[in-house]
Amino acid sequence: MERPYDEAHVDRFTGFADTYDRYRPEAPGAVLDTICRYLGGGSPVRVVDLGSGTGLSSFAWVGRADSIIGIEPSDDMRSEAERKLALWTPPPPVAFRPGYAHETGLPSSSAEVVTCSQSFHWMEPQSTLAEAARILTPGGVFAVYDCDWPPIAGWEVEAAYAAFMDAVDRVSQTRRAQLPAIAKQDKSQHLAAIRRSGLFRFVREVVLHHPEPCDAERFVGLALSQGGYQTLRKAQISLEAEIRALETAARRHFGTETQTILFSYRMRLGVK
Secondary structure (H helix, E strand, O other): OOOOOOHHHHHHOOOOHHHHHHHOOOOOHHHHHHHHHHOOOOOOOEEEEEOOOOOOOOHHHEOOEOEEEEEOOOHHHHHHHHHHHOOOOOOOOEEEEOOEOOEOOOOOOOEEEEEEEOOHHHOOHHHHHHHHHHHEEEEEEEEEEEEOOOOEOOHHHHHHHHHHHHHHHHHHHHOHHHOOOOOOOOHHHHHHHHHHHOOOOEEEEEEEEEEEEEOHHHHHHHHHOOHHHHHHHHOOOOOHHHHHHHHHHHHHHHOOOOEEEEEEEEEEEEEO
16 A cells, blocks of 8 residues: 655645635535535535645535534645634634544544545545545545546637646656656546445545636636646746746637636545
8 A cells, every 4th residue: 555645745735825725716516515415415514624725625614514624734735724714704613734634633423524625636545535434424425526627718728728737747757857756646546446445335426517707817827726837836947938828828718808617526425
């Protein structure tokens, strides 16, 4: 079995919490509604959000759950979540704790819902699934959900996004000696990993779409919020020409307008 965690994964998310939080989508209501449906239609008492980052996937549960706990190993990401939490009046029932997905420190059978939003691919699956099953109540739901990148906006600007990310991958390969060694799980294997664990009585994949406003700045920001680009930036490896090409394509598509685009979510879930 692989190591339960790798500090390089944690370090990868240091230094761009503000960019991540500004441009990434919050967990949409459709995802939460679906989780509650598989919970039996009721609202969870406690939700545990593994790899909670800047809190985008934790704050979404305010008003739907009595208690929300975000577990996040990155001090940088967690600090941003705590900064936002301090702005709430009155404070919501949300707490952010340092920790790892395989070792939350929470009591057994203490949560109705455990989620991993854009994060399970950074976790060692076997130990994470075992920990999720341990802290879930009988009938509780474990849900892993990820966005498809890029969001649905239009073929030309999506092609420009793909070209930018191809450049990130290409440069990362040619300059890999300068970069931290990071391995992540294949997202297409999430469903099989949940099923193979034998910890859940029912397992399936659900695909959802959610409309959100987007302008040229945000579309480019979504690309710049990706960990692969940020790793290059922190290593002072420039992609200025590639960024300019993406910005040009985004301005051509959006102009000065804000349009409605679609974020696609692939959710793999298991019912304990």
